[in-house]
Amino acid sequence: MNAVTVIESGSVLEVPLNKLKKSPRNARKTPHSEAAVEALAASIAAKGLLQAPVVEPEVGEDGQPTGAYLVTIGEGRRLALLLRARRKEIRKTEPVRCVVDTANDPHEISLDENVTRSDMHPADQFEAFRRLAEEKGWGAEEIGARFGVSTHVVRQRLRLGAVAPRLMGIYREGGLTLDQLMAFAVTEDHARQEQVYEQLSFNRSGSAIRRAMTEAKVHAGERRAAFVGAEAYGEAGGTVLRDLFTEDGGGWFEGVGLLERLVAEKLARMAAEVAAAEGWKWADGVTEYPHGHGFRRVYPSRVTRSAEDEALKASLSEELEALSDRWAAVEDLPAEVEARVAELEGELATFGEDYAYDPDDIARGGVFVVLGYDGEARIERGLIRPQDEAPAPEVKDESSEDAPATGEDGALDPEEQHPEAAEREEDDAAPLSEGLVLDLNAYRTVGLRDALGADPNLALAALAHALAVKTFYPPYEQASCVDVKVVSSYLDGHAPGVSESPAGRRIAERHEAWAKRLPQEAAEAWAFVMGLGSGDLLGLLAHCASLGVSAVRNAMDRKPAAWAHADALAEAVGLDMTRTWAPTAASYLGRVTKARIAEAVTEGAGAAAAERLAGLKKPEMAEAAEAALEGTGWLPELLRTPKSETEIPSEASVESAAIAAE
16 A cells, blocks of 8 residues: 655645646635636736645545645636646646645635735726836737736726826725716826816716816717818827727817818818819808808709700610610629610710709809718809899980980070970870879789689799799899798708708708709799699799798797697698607707606607616716617607697507507
């Protein structure tokens, strides 16, 4: 029988890695996370095994040592070494320095190891990471590799370690939460951090601090930043501030002055390119459309072509359309078909656009390149400044015709010497008196009113013509004898950007489409209107009338009857505001009380969704509510269309009513 070697407690042994086993008496039952094992493996690879595992000899059923050792303290280190062995970084039999403990109860010392210790304060950790970067010159990648954490986590800790010492001290003492400290760390400007801290009021949430820290900067999603782009801004020397702790949507552009200069320069370049390419007299780039410019607006008109050209163009278009229909289901066209399609498209391209600006208008007119609210540039063409208007035709001075006629020597003509004879000769051609002219015109007007009132179709045309003249030919508003007018309120003054909304853009596109069809001269508008079919006539009338709608409820201009009519009109047209408006933090949720936010979410997404937002601060609540309401079609009461009492119920509403009745 072999003698058993007794190993004294406290001895230090080098045990092969494959002889180390997990102890069943280890107090920690929850497995180590993969991230924790990765971090330990990286630390051991960089610095070696700093703490030796505590082990006890394994004893078999016969009471004899098996040659293996149970790890009482240091199971995480054992797992990290096994991970390195699987990666072929070390051998499976790698000797591991261990401490033998047979004097203490394994379960107790395992528990003691995990209980009687103090974790490092996060502030000490943040500052220690910063010291490694400053004193050793290590970057985030190097530090991350040595501690088994991601580069992003290291950057976060480095940023937190760079917070103003005063704020770090307050954090150590419990005066700031980690969420608040992370909000201050959005920028490394210590002076700004302390200034914002001093100005904190009752709302000390992380989002409120973050907004205060970035209020002088431009968010990457703002239209100016989106227009310039982060790449161009960076190439110009600008810096983008990134929040390492939240989803920042691209960060913030720090140099507002630089950004505005880049916006102006890009708009100016685009304007110059449009002017050079199209021949306009002037072009300006502007961030806001100057609604009060006072310029006359002209639009392109239909290009006049010969009958032969129109026939050829129609024939080519028909052939191209026929080919497209015939081969629509085929992904790869035969070579001869593809060649013919290209040939037809090329021939049609030689005809140019169907609508074009008058060359004289281009020579006198100009262009605004406008920065839209979506960050895209919009080109507004055909603006004629007053100083660029064509000179008015000379009016013949008829005053000399009323002066007495004289001879070459200045003496009166014989007729002027005998006015009585001349008066007798001109009695038959004497002009009518002003009073008589007014009298006759009044009778003619009442006659026209009577006749027009008896002819509904012609009255509709006259109304459409009157509105069209005032809508599309502002300087020539007197070109219609029907005295009606539409006043179009400037809505952007109440809601900046409303003209860029989906509904606003649809109106603008509709307006431009009619402007292209109408003749250039107001005097020709009546013939154009009379030539319209009933559908087009009603379409023109509808567009012009729609521009006069005003449903704005202004406390300074109370019009309850008009407001009631707006509700009735909304019901009549079946107004669906979800086509042009959605509840966002910017449009509604961030501008109402928390109670109204909760009410909106309850109505749109249900009570359960609203309960999940109950404990949030208002800014976070508004953002969460925006996500909860997305796609629900919820609208505030002011934007809801009253339901008609005679409306036919849908199957869903009938089913809901039946369920409720049960």
